[in-house]
Amino acid sequence: MELTGAEILVHCLKDEGVEYVFGYPGGAVLYIYDALYQQQDVKHILVRHEQGATHAADGYARSTGKPGVVLVTSGPGATNAITGIATAYMDSIPMVIITGQVHTWAIGSDAFQEVDSVGITRPCVKHNFLVKDVKDLTATIKKAFYLATTGRPGPVVVDVPKDVTMQRAEYRYPEDIAIRSYNPVVKGHPGQIKKAVDLLLSAKRPMIYTGGGVIWSRAAESLTEFARSLGYPITNTLMGLGGYPATDRQFLGMLGMHGTYEANMAMHHCDVLIAIGARFDDRVVGKVEYFCPEAQIIHIDIDPSSISKSVKVHVPIVGDVDHVLKDMIRLLKEDLRKPDQTALAAWWDQISEWRAVNCLKYDRQSPLIKPQFVLEKLYEVTGGDAFITSDVGQHQMWAAQFYKFDKPYRWINSGGLGTMGFGLPAAMGAQLAHPNDVVACVTGEASIQMCIQELSTCRQYGLPIKIVNLNNRYMGMVRQWQEFFYEGRYAMSYMEALPDFVKLAEAYGHVGMSIEKPVDVEGALREAFKLKDRLVFLDFITDQTENVYPMIAQGKGHHEMHLSPERELA
Amino acid sequence: MRHIISILLENESGALSRVAGLFSARGYNIESLTVAPTEDPSLSRMTLVTRGSDDVIEQITKQLNKLVDVVKIMDLTEGPHLEREMMLIKLRAVGDGREELKRLVDIFRGHIIDVTASTYTVELTGTGDKLDAFIQAIGETKILETVRSGVSGIARGEKSLHL
Numbered sequence: 204m205e206l207t208g209a210e211i212l213v214h215c216l217k218d219e220g221v222e223y224v225f226g227y228p229g230g231a232v233l234y235i236y237d238a239l240y241q242q243q244d245v246k247h248i249l250v251r252h253e254q255g256a257t258h259a260a261d262g263y264a265r266s267t268g269k270p271g272v273v274l275v276t277s278g279p280g281a282t283n284a285i286t287g288i289a290t291a292y293m294d295s296i297p298m299v300i301i302t303g304q305v306h307t308w309a310i311g312s313d314a315f316q317e318v319d320s321v322g323i324t325r326p327c328v329k330h331n332f333l334v335k336d337v338k339d340l341t342a343t344i345k346k347a348f349y350l351a352t353t354g355r356p357g358p359v360v361v362d363v364p365k366d367v368t369m370q371r372a373e374y375r376y377p378e379d380i381a382i383r384s385y386n387p388v389v390k391g392h393p394g395q396i397k398k399a400v401d402l403l404l405s406a407k408r409p410m411i412y413t414g415g416g417v418i419w420s421r422a423a424e425s426l427t428e429f430a431r432s433l434g435y436p437i438t439n440t441l442m443g444l445g446g447y448p449a450t451d452r453q454f455l456g457m458l459g460m461h462g463t464y465e466a467n468m469a470m471h472h473c474d475v476l477i478a479i480g481a482r483f484d485d486r487v488v489g490k491v492e493y494f495c496p497e498a499q500i501i502h503i504d505i506d507p508s509s510i511s512k513s514v515k516v517h518v519p520i521v522g523d524v525d526h527v528l529k530d531m532i533r534l535l536k537e538d539l540r541k542p543d544q545t546a547l548a549a550w551w552d553q554i555s556e557w558r559a560v561n562c563l564k565y566d567r568q569s570p571l572i573k574p575q576f577v578l579e580k581l582y583e584v585t586g587g588d589a590f591i592t593s594d595v596g597q598h599q600m601w602a603a604q605f606y607k608f609d610k611p612y613r614w615i616n617s618g619g620l621g622t623m624g625f626g627l628p629a630a631m632g633a634q635l636a637h638p639n640d641v642v643a644c645v646t647g648e649a650s651i652q653m654c655i656q657e658l659s660t661c662r663q664y665g666l667p668i669k670i671v672n673l674n675n676r677y678m679g680m681v682r683q684w685q686e687f688f689y690e691g692r693y694a695m696s697y698m699e700a701l702p703d704f705v706k707l708a709e710a711y712g713h714v715g716m717s718i719e720k721p722v723d724v725e726g727a728l729r730e731a732f733k734l735k736d737r738l739v740f741l742d743f744i745t746d747q748t749e750n751v752y753p754m755i756a757q758g759k760g761h762h763e764m765h766l767s768p769e770r771e772l773a
Numbered sequence: 774m775r776h777i778i779s780i781l782l783e784n785e786s787g788a789l790s791r792v793a794g795l796f797s798a799r800g801y802n803i804e805s806l807t808v809a810p811t812e813d814p815s816l817s818r819m820t821l822v823t824r825g826s827d828d829v830i831e832q833i834t835k836q837l838n839k840l841v842d843v844v845k846i847m848d849l850t851e852g853p854h855l856e857r858e859m860m861l862i863k864l865r866a867v868g869d870g871r872e873e874l875k876r877l878v879d880i881f882r883g884h885i886i887d888v889t890a891s892t893y894t895v896e897l898t899g900t901g902d903k904l905d906a907f908i909q910a911i912g913e914t915k916i917l918e919t920v921r922s923g924v925s926g927i928a929r930g931e932k933s934l935h936l
Binding site: 322325382384506507512 | 783786790828831836838841842843844936
């Protein structure tokens with residue numbers, strides 16, 4: 204069957220099982236849009252800015268485990284998409300981004316809307332391609348999906364010049380594809396796995412630390428079985444939340460800069476640490492010299508370059524997390540040795556003491572709305588089963604601390620890059636993927652304005668997202684650092700002339716609500732979630748002075764963590 | 774420590790920029806870099822000289838392996854190996870000095886490959902040290918131009934880097 208390049212592209216997407224393409228048309232991609240227009244299988248979601256398209260595809264991917272797909276035009280279309288591509292790259296999210304390009308004969312001539320998309324995206328993609336011949340298009344798209352979704356996932360850019368979309372070629376989608384230079388390791392080394400099991404069984408004060416790799420390896424079930432069979436305490440990174448049920452008693456909460464006291468103290472004092480699909484990020488580790496000073500460290504990761512990058516580990520295991528965990532579970536079952544129950548009981552006693560500090564405690568008597576209170580109520584009202592997206596800042600940390608995620612794919616936020624503006628478009632992707640589920644975007648008045656234009660997209664596609672805006676009139680996290688480290692000089696972190704968010708929501712055709720008193724929080728949330736087919740913008744006017752605690756200052760160790768000032772331990 | 778890393782990579786446009794980009798993005802240094810296609814036209818062979826602690830070199834090799842265009846790599850400095858660099862050097866050669874220069878070129882086993890009434894162009898191959906020594910022996914004032922290829926390396930004996 205001979206088709207045009209544009210038709211081939213759309214057929215490829217269909218054959219990859221792509222449900223939605225998030226995009227924005229422009230000159231270089233008009234043939235592709237024309238081909239999309241003439242079919243029904245692949246649905247196109249028209250965003251209002253290309254950054255929104257990438258975050259929406261990202262939200263779709265994070266809420267489903269499937270790759271997100273983006274289509275943008277050349278030049279500004281591609282450059283606007285960069286922030287979203289870099290966001291996905293930092294958090295290892297599978298995405299395929301198709302960028303239009305000027306005609307092959309015009310490349311390099313500074314043509315209208317020309318930018319070197321392959322060059323400009325190179326440092327923030329897993330791989331990228333420029334398709335110069337229509338005959339290469341099918342194999343390139345196949346490779347793009349293969350690379351994006353296997354090994355350590357990531358975004359892949361395919362740059363397609365306009366004339367390639369006009370030319371004709373035979374179409375047959377390949378069943379599978381091999382790339383000689385790309386063979387991710389799945390199975391872990393048996394000798395290393397055995398060593399890890401020996402070490403785990405010898406532990407007196409063990410600790411399990413897991414990250415986003417558990418989610419992307421679809422290993423939540425295996426992890427739960429593994430942790431329960433050992434009875435060891437477990438903590439998740441910001442990216443790993445939902446990988447282990449947060450309501451389980453073995454779960455110590457998130458670790459790191461704004462992690463719980465018990466998680467960080469357990470990290471500091473453990474004697475055997477197993478890191479699973481986590482990359483020892485600086486916000487998790489703090490000062491490397493102080494990190495887990497007494498621990499023998501086991502690290503499972505599919506990416507060899509993540510191992511011993513910042514923290515030296517003793518037992519590295521390269522492989523797919525789920526695969527390795529299953530091997531370990533099998534070995535543990537066969538093993539006659541059991542964990543040292545006496546030592547473990549003493550360790551849990553110690554952890555209970557740390558837990559009793561109740562590090563997330565906040566002032567419940569305040570006449571002002573405390574942001575933590577809003578999140579507790581959000582958790583209650585949604586029954587803990589919503590898809591929660593967030594932007595970046597204080598609200599993101601409170602959401603991670605107070606919403607207890609029991610399942611993977613429910614917590615969607617920009618961890619690595621920390622991209623403000625991520626939350627709303629990501630919620631669009633999640634809501635499209637899960638039309639019958641509850642999707643809420645936890646945000647702040649600064650972040651939400653970075654992609655506020657997507658309220659219009661939500662209207663067009665009837666997406667009933669609930670926006671929980673924690674409005675403290677400040678860039679809260681910036682203000683917090685200025686309070687702590689810049690002697691209270693709040694340089695440019697206060698937002699004057701904020702819009703009336705209720706009227707703004709209404710202007711876009713949505714429902715807006717403003718909530719100013721703690722007593723109204725729960726009622727407003729219940730009312731909003733009752734409006735099942737409407738987007739509701741809940742503008743919570745919160746306490747401006749609230750800070751995120753506990754906190755480890757940059758460059759400090761886990762044991763140097765601070766609780767809120769009134770509760771600081773002597 | 775100085776390491777010579779040999780890389781087989783896809784002979785595709787952009788492959789070189791991925792390697793160069795990786796080094797600049799992650800702050801690794803490149804002392805020299807040479808690249809050309811191999812007997813298999815789908816592959817290029819690159820020799821890259823870099824310096825770093827063992828940890829840094831480990832990260833460099835891991836990060837290189839992660840690049841999709843990189844097919845295979847070998848750290849030549851881990852075993853016995855040969856390294857050579859080629860230099861073309863144009864020298865001011867006038868009067869009595871001409872004979873003296875000719876002798877020096879012979880001592881270093883170089884070849885004069887172009888001659889004018891006032892210049893010699895010399896081809897010299899060897900380790901980087903040897904080329905440095907030649908430059909020093911000639912003295913700065915006589916040098917009009919130098920072109921160095923950067924290091925090419927290969928493992929000794931049976932060991933080889935191929936598909």
